[in-house]
Amino acid sequence: SYVLTQAPSVSVAPGQTASFTCGGNNIGSKSVHWYQQKPGQAPVLVVHDDTDRPSGIPERFSGSNSGNTATLTISRVEAGDEADYYCQVWDSSSDHRVFGGGTKLTVL
Amino acid sequence: QVTLRESGPVLMKPTETLTLTCTVSGFSLSNARMGVSWIRQPPGKALEWLAHIFSNDEKSYSTSLKSRLTISKDTSQSQVVLTMTNMDPVDTATYYCARIWDTSGPFDYWGQGTPVTVSS
Numbered sequence: 001s002y003v004l005t006q007a008p009s010v011s012v013a014p015g016q017t018a019s020f021t022c023g024g025n026n027i028g029s030k031s032v033h034w035y036q037q038k039p040g041q042a043p044v045l046v047v048h049d050d051t052d053r054p055s056g057i058p059e060r061f062s063g064s065n066s067g068n069t070a071t072l073t074i075s076r077v078e079a080g081d082e083a084d085y086y087c088q089v090w091d092s093s094s095d096h097r098v099f100g101g102g103t104k105l106t107v108l
Numbered sequence: 109q110v111t112l113r114e115s116g117p118v119l120m121k122p123t124e125t126l127t128l129t130c131t132v133s134g135f136s137l138s139n140a141r142m143g144v145s146w147i148r149q150p151p152g153k154a155l156e157w158l159a160h161i162f163s164n165d166e167k168s169y170s171t172s173l174k175s176r177l178t179i180s181k182d183t184s185q186s187q188v189v190l191t192m193t194n195m196d197p198v199d200t201a202t203y204y205c206a207r208i209w210d211t212s213g214p215f216d217y218w219g220q221g222t223p224v225t226v227s228s
Contacts, residue, residue, distance in 0.1 A: 033214035042204060042221050048214040086155055090212040095168040097145060097157040
């Protein structure tokens with residue numbers, strides 16, 4: 001089955017840039033989606049199809065995807081961005097939706 | 109607006125069968141290329157996709173749980189139902205339903221989640 005690998009944690013100071021990587025075999029050939037989940041809340045879609053932002057998501061959130069790594073970047077990090085971030089793809093060979101293990105963002 | 113709402117038992121005993129219902133509004137389960145997945149999250153752990161059903165009744169299941177899961181929908185009632193047999197304490201989690209449109213698309217709307225605890 002297809003596996004997505006994320007670092008367990010990332011820490012940045014307010015105003016700095018946070019980057020989250022999502023590793024998978026030839027992930028560049030897939031559409032990657034990113035979700036933000038704050039404690040006690042349901043996940044929220046922040047980037048879809050590698051680079052697109054849903055309505056209402058700040059431009060500070062951006063994504064890229066190439067080769068074996070997809071990346072979510074948050075510019076000018078704010079305290080309110082502190083959350084867990086998950087990547088997700090559709091694995092066509094199994095028709096499964098797959099989530100990464102998530103990365104916890106701590107704003108120092 | 110689009111909403112999804114999960115409902116089901118909060119507390120279960122081992123070996124019992126879990127039945128969860130996702131009631132949707134703001135869209136129809138018969139809309140082309142529209143689907144609903146069930147996803148769970150054990151306390152302090154990552155999201156885990158469980159099963160999916162599309163508007164054409166196409167279904168898919170997590171390989172590791174396939175033998176225990178059944179997903180179905182009642183379009184007239186705007187409901188998607190998931191059953192999981194032989195519940196175990198390791199199945200303790202918050203269970204979410206989420207909408208997807210198009211096979212490779214994202215989960216654009218989520219329910220608030222329903223907690224299920226399995227304990228003797």
